């Protein structure tokens with residue numbers, strides 16, 4: 001299971017002046033690589049206020065200087081953990097490129113207007129799906145879920161506007177550090193981390 005990575009070095013001189021521009025370069029390369037099926041899939045880790053962690057995959061829907069945005073149910077496990085403890089970590093596992101990007105920061109909810117604008121771009125079926133269950137709650141059966149979906153289909157047939165569920169919306173992760181990890185042979189990996197310092201970013205190299 002051990003792979004020797006044949007990759008080019010990542011030096012401080014190669015890095016963009018700020019991490020979102022650097023992320024954008026790597027994200028483009030990832031998106032162009034057919035070996036990576038969902039380049040925008042990322043692992044979101046949250047924790048309860050007493051420090052019990054949990055992780056799951058979500059899709060990155062937007063990023064810019066303000067942060068990284070995904071959409072979810074605010075009453076889900078992750079949603080409730082983030083309400084109680086906004087510290088969050090994101091991990092992009094781009095294994096075929098021997099790369100990972102790790103973001104740490106704080107979660108803030110997007111504005112309702114941003115949520116509504118994104119919801120409107122989703123296919124009708126996934127709009128209904130957002131209503132179909134209270135994410136993370138225990139349910140009795142799959143039939144229960146399907147019955148609820150069918151009920152919603154009758155209520156909001158294709159072409160009818162589906163309202164945005166009140167408990168559904170965007171989460172923006174405002175980064176305080178972003179690490180770019182490039183794997184190399186013999187465990188001599190590059191790890192360059194941008195750390196926020198007021199209005200600018202400091203770059204440091206970490207031991208692999």
Ligand SMILES: Cc1cc2nc3c(=O)[nH]c(=O)nc-3n(C[C@H](O)[C@H](O)[C@H](O)COP(=O)(O)O)c2cc1C
Nearest residue numbers: 041056057058059070071072073076077078079136
């Ligand atoms: C590839 C992939 C993408 C996913 N994207 C999302 C997403 O964008 N939003 C979301 O709420 N759940 C998404 N999920 C489901 C989550 O992994 C998770 O099951 C769900 O959000 C409930 O998580 P929680 O109970 O820890 O809150 C995705 C799962 C996979 C495998």
